[in-house]
Amino acid sequence: MSDEKKDFIREIIASDLESEKHAAPITRFPPEPNGYLHIGHAKAIGVNFGIAAEYADLGARCHLRFDDTNPVKEDTEYVNSIKEDIAWLGYDWKEHLYFASDYFDFFYDCAVALIEKKLAYVDTQTPDEIRKQRGNVNEVGTPSPHRERTVEENIELFKKMREGGFQDGGAVLRANIDMESFNMNMRDPVLYRVVHAHHHNTGDKWCIYPMYDFAHPLEDAKEHITHSLCSLEFENHRPLYDWVVENCPVPSQPRQIEFARLNIGYTVMSKRKFIQLVDEGHVSGWDDPRMSTLSGMRRRGYPPEAIRSFVKTVGLTKQNSLTDLSLLEFEIRQHLNKVALRKMAVLDPVKVIITNYPADGSEKVEVPNNPENEECGSRELTFAREIYIEREDFLVDAPKKFFRLRPEGAVRLRGAYIIKHVGHEVDENNEVTEIHCEMIPDTIGQPAPEGVKCRTAIHWVSDCDAIDAEVRLYDRLFTEELPDSAEGGYLNCLNPASLKVIHGAKVEPSIAAMTQGERCQFERLGYFCADLKDHDLTKPVFNRIITLKDSWGKKK
């Protein structure tokens, strides 16, 4: 275990180890396979797998357990995507892959044990009647008329439930706890319900399914989970969790600890909303690069390392918070700055003709692949008479502090010559169509000669070997920091500019070697990722992962 500051959960674990309550922590990540994982899950994954990794030398481990107790919502498609996302993040559950549905017999036996202890009974009232009797936060509940059934009766009825003797909603097994409890979860909660549905794992073997509150503590106990970490919303469920552990024949006593879930601005974080965004066509799919799903972030090009360090920096507390996106963005940029190879791409090209350079001439110039890391080597670029630069890098009416190309001004082409503006052409809309420049000889690798003002270097590509590419620029999906609080709901504040597709981008030839998912920096523009699905050598497609920081853009 490292010397780093421990959060409250790691403190508890350390103290449980100290007191020898446990020899090693055993944690679990227990998703329901009913949707794709999102950045919020990454926090839970990082916490649970992270803790296990920190105590690996003691034999700690983290289970991946699919909490599949509701057949109507779950599907194998999701178990596969969840596994893929966890592996992508860099975590390994090793042989500890479990399904709650593999424990159905165990749950059933525990239910029977509760019945025998008079701690559970079958209620054959309608859902509506049961709801009314539960009362509300101000009023105590009233006991079910079926609460006093005999053990024999209950055993009989429970068996009938299992054997298909009831329609959906016809009967439930309830815990016999306290209808007057301040905690609604303790007012004789439902333990089992009848659902005649096909289960992705158990098929049609069962027509009764355990509720989360009953199943979860039993799953944890069965797997000898020591610390069952979940989000704050389950705080009020903990007494029931403990009740189940205490009253059922279980092999271990897990402890539930709650922590605050991750909230991030300008995005939504619920399966229901993701589904709506996909179904209504606001995004292209679960893996749309604007989505905060892990599959979306992967496709966008976010490095898993950055997500992991992000999760680490947001910490672990019981405080509800709204984390600023800039914390994640910092981690992404920091990681990519170190590893991404630099390339040149012009997104909005305007042609520059070097009038004093021979039309049939060309030469190789050498540029570093990553100035941050010499070991990344360098590559050759071809300089020729006709090149492209970014339209916004030439301003006819440039402000004083504009460092790039202006009429009669000079600017360096990154890795190549300093060029000097001698003229340009415009179309009927006064849009620049072509720029004429002269190169200043002997300025490659050399400082600007006396009398030439040149404050920066701009990126460029040669017309002769540039590759056309599609580039997709992404912005936040919503215009409000809290989309859910927006007037008219989150769909009402969708950002119309969240996706901008550029078709005529010109990119240096070295991208021909890039494969799907590979990341690079397009100098001065940002970090980009060859699209995981659409990119190929005949039709390159890049996603902008994130822009570079831009203190000039802000001042403008």
Added chain:
RNA sequence: AGUCCCAUGGUGUAAUCGGUAACACAGCUGAUUUUGAUUCAGUCAUUCAAGGUUCGAGUCCUUGUGGGACUGCCA
């Protein structure tokens, strides 16, 4: 309205037994720079409120205030 949980710079967090409130991000200023990036230096800014205990309170107590969870046969 009841029960439970939470409250530290703009954001996320830290602060050992009650003993100098700190770190990262963001912002701002400057230096360096063949990426207006990076890097470097500096800077702004913090204990929800009121009482109490104490030599001393972010930390303990009381009362407020603000936020969150709970009234599924979802998880």
